Amino acid sequence: MTEHFNPTARTRPNRLRDRVRDEVAAVHAILDGGPICHVGFAGPDGPSVLPTLHARIDDQLYLHGSTGSWMRRVENAPICVTVTCLDGLVLARSTFHHSMNYRCAVVFGTARTVTDTDEKLAALDALVERVSPGRSAEARGPNPRELAATLVLAVTIDEATAKIRTGGPNDDDEDMSLDVWAGVVPVRTVLGEPEPDGTPPRALPDGALAPVWTT
Amino acid sequence: MTEHFNPTARTRPNRLRDRVRDEVAAVHAILDGGPICHVGFAGPDGPSVLPTLHARIDDQLYLHGSTGSWMRRVENAPICVTVTCLDGLVLARSTFHHSMNYRCAVVFGTARTVTDTDEKLAALDALVERVSPGRSAEARGPNPRELAATLVLAVTIDEATAKIRTGGPNDDDEDMSLDVWAGVVPVRTVLGEPEPDGTPPRALPDGALAPVWTT
Numbered sequence: 001m002t003e004h005f006n007p008t009a010r011t012r013p014n015r016l017r018d019r020v021r022d023e024v025a026a027v028h029a030i031l032d033g034g035p036i037c038h039v040g041f042a043g044p045d046g047p048s049v050l051p052t053l054h055a056r057i058d059d060q061l062y063l064h065g066s067t068g069s070w071m072r073r074v075e076n077a078p079i080c081v082t083v084t085c086l087d088g089l090v091l092a093r094s095t096f097h098h099s100m101n102y103r104c105a106v107v108f109g110t111a112r113t114v115t116d117t118d119e120k121l122a123a124l125d126a127l128v129e130r131v132s133p134g135r136s137a138e139a140r141g142p143n144p145r146e147l148a149a150t151l152v153l154a155v156t157i158d159e160a161t162a163k164i165r166t167g168g169p170n171d172d173d174e175d176m177s178l179d180v181w182a183g184v185v186p187v188r189t190v191l192g193e194p195e196p197d198g199t200p201p202r203a204l205p206d207g208a209l210a211p212v213w214t215t
Numbered sequence: 216m217t218e219h220f221n222p223t224a225r226t227r228p229n230r231l232r233d234r235v236r237d238e239v240a241a242v243h244a245i246l247d248g249g250p251i252c253h254v255g256f257a258g259p260d261g262p263s264v265l266p267t268l269h270a271r272i273d274d275q276l277y278l279h280g281s282t283g284s285w286m287r288r289v290e291n292a293p294i295c296v297t298v299t300c301l302d303g304l305v306l307a308r309s310t311f312h313h314s315m316n317y318r319c320a321v322v323f324g325t326a327r328t329v330t331d332t333d334e335k336l337a338a339l340d341a342l343v344e345r346v347s348p349g350r351s352a353e354a355r356g357p358n359p360r361e362l363a364a365t366l367v368l369a370v371t372i373d374e375a376t377a378k379i380r381t382g383g384p385n386d387d388d389e390d391m392s393l394d395v396w397a398g399v400v401p402v403r404t405v406l407g408e409p410e411p412d413g414t415p416p417r418a419l420p421d422g423a424l425a426p427v428w429t430t
Contacts, residue, residue, distance in 0.1 A: 010260050015283050035301055035402070036315070040255035040264035045225050046293035049255035049264050051319055068230050078261035086250055086404070091423075094355040095343045096365070100251070104266055128310045132400075139310045139395050146311040168412040180354050181419040183411040185347075187250070189301070192401030197383040204396040208306075 010108060011161040021162040030105035030162050031056050033214030034083035035130075035189065039063065041074045054081065055126035061107055061155045062114070062123040071151050074111045081107045081155060085215040089185040092169035093178045099169065101184060103214075105162045109155035120152045133210045189215035225323060226376040236377040245320035245377050246271050247345075248429030249298035250404065254278065256289045269296065270341035276322055276370045277329070277338040286366050289326045296322045296370060300430040304400040307384035308393045314384065316399060318429075320377045324370035335367045348425045404430035 003024040005011065013020040021027070031037075037054040040047060050070055055062045061081060065071035088101035114120045125136040142150065169182050191209055196202075218239040220226065228235040236242070246252075252269040255262060265285060270277045276296060280286035303316035329335045340351040357365065384397050406424055411417075 008260075010258055010263065014285075015281065036299065036317075038253035038255075038264050038266075038297060038299070040253075040262040040295075042257060042262050043225055045223075046323060047255040047257050047262055047295045048225065048323075049253050049295045049297040049321070051253075051297065051299040051317065053315065066230065070229075080255075080262045080264045082253060082264040082266065084251065084253070084266040089346050089406075091347055091350065092354065094357070094361070095339060095351060096355075096357050096361040098343055098346060098350075098354070100268065100346075102251075102266065106264070108261060108263075124310060128313055131304050131313060131315075132306055135306065135313075136310060139306075139308060139313070140390055140393060142309070142311050146309070150311070168410070171412075175355055176413065178355060179417055181409075181411065181417040181423070182413060183409055183416065185409045185424060186407030187404060188407055189402060189404050191304075192403055194396075194398055194400045195383070196396065196398040197386075198391065198397060201398065202394055202396040208396070209400060 005158065005160050008159050011159060019163045019165050021164055027105045027157065027160045027162045028056060030085065030103045031061060031083050033103070034085045035213050035215065037081050037083045039074070040080040041077055053127055053130065054083065055123065055130045057122060057126050059157045061157050062126060063153045064124065064127055065151055067149055067151045071153060075113050075153065077111055079109065079111050079155065086187045088187050090169050091182055091185065093171045093175040093180045093182050097169050097171050099165060101165050103162065103164045106160060107155055107157050108159040111153040111155055114152040114154050120147065123152045123154070124150065130212055132208050133212060134205055134207055138205065189213060220373065220375050223374050226374060234378045234380055236379055242320045242372065242375045242377045243271060245300065245318045246276060246298050249300045250428050250430065252296050252298045254289070255295040256292055268342055268345065269298070270338065270345045272337060272341050274372045276372050277341060278368045279339065279342055280366055282364055282366045286368060290328050290368065292326055294324065294326050294370065301402045303402050305384050306397055306400065308386045308390040308395045308397050312384050312386050314380065316380050318377065318379045320375065322370055322372050322375040324374060326368040326370060329367040329369050335362065338367045338369070339365065345427055347423050348427060349420055349422055353420065404428060
């Protein structure tokens, strides 16, 4: 049976319902597939949005940062975490129907500070694994000082929604005969040639650059 | 003379000052170089962050959407517009020093509704040009009905800041001898092979896929 999120006032779609996906698996796939997220929170002078890395374990979405960073300000505060993967430019015959293909997941919740050491270590491992599979076992793990200097926040993924656009342009019938190229230009996020640090460079293990994103 | 933004309570850096860039040109370059932005606003039940396309003309940052979309809710409201370009994965010898190379611009302001038709058309042209240079002259322009159905918002870019990380890992001296690959894996956003819509497909003009982003 497919599991869906229960809609709330801010996740219930008001238009373009065919693009909305409320299945838990669809939201999780976008969260897992996007390299970074954007975190929104209410600052003293208005809304703020900052980018950071995220990782998901089951229904928990983890963020981390220095205890001296902006992340301290969102502890126990309502936040919105949005992950967007840009998949294509949609070039239509009219400027009006230009669009983009994308996958976007939005999670609303309260930022819980992770104080349990096991949970904190698991979250930090997951964050490193999202960047490079196998890395958490290879690199030196955090010592007590580093662990104390790192703030890990968690949001329960229970108020969430996704929006996905795929396919070509939705041109008006009367524009179909215009002499204008129309179609989709795919957009992909790719990794370049690794640039080693230090002399002599060590070997990069097999699978270290395995694709962990779906962009 | 280099022009800088005046710092405010929310743009003044509190740490990692060497990553902060307050030059107007640096902020503009990131806004122009990133394909999409994330817009933060205060919803009735807490902060929201949604992705959209943006375009800049001088000190005005333009957003657009359907008059039936969420964008209607941010008219005359304080918003935060953030553009992030991910440039690389920074793999360090310790998990603690893992990082990412990125460029991020953050603009705070109030969303002004663009009602002047000339300004609105110029903004819509700029939005299309950002996706594909030359496109605004080639595709059919907006008719009065389409123009009325499109909401264009503008934010004056005068309270803004940027953050840029470049270079390799900042490992601790005592970790330099660990047998772990360290370095940077570049991340790039690239365009794939265009997928034409319709039969027979028209020709894609020279320069239509000229790189407009710096990711």
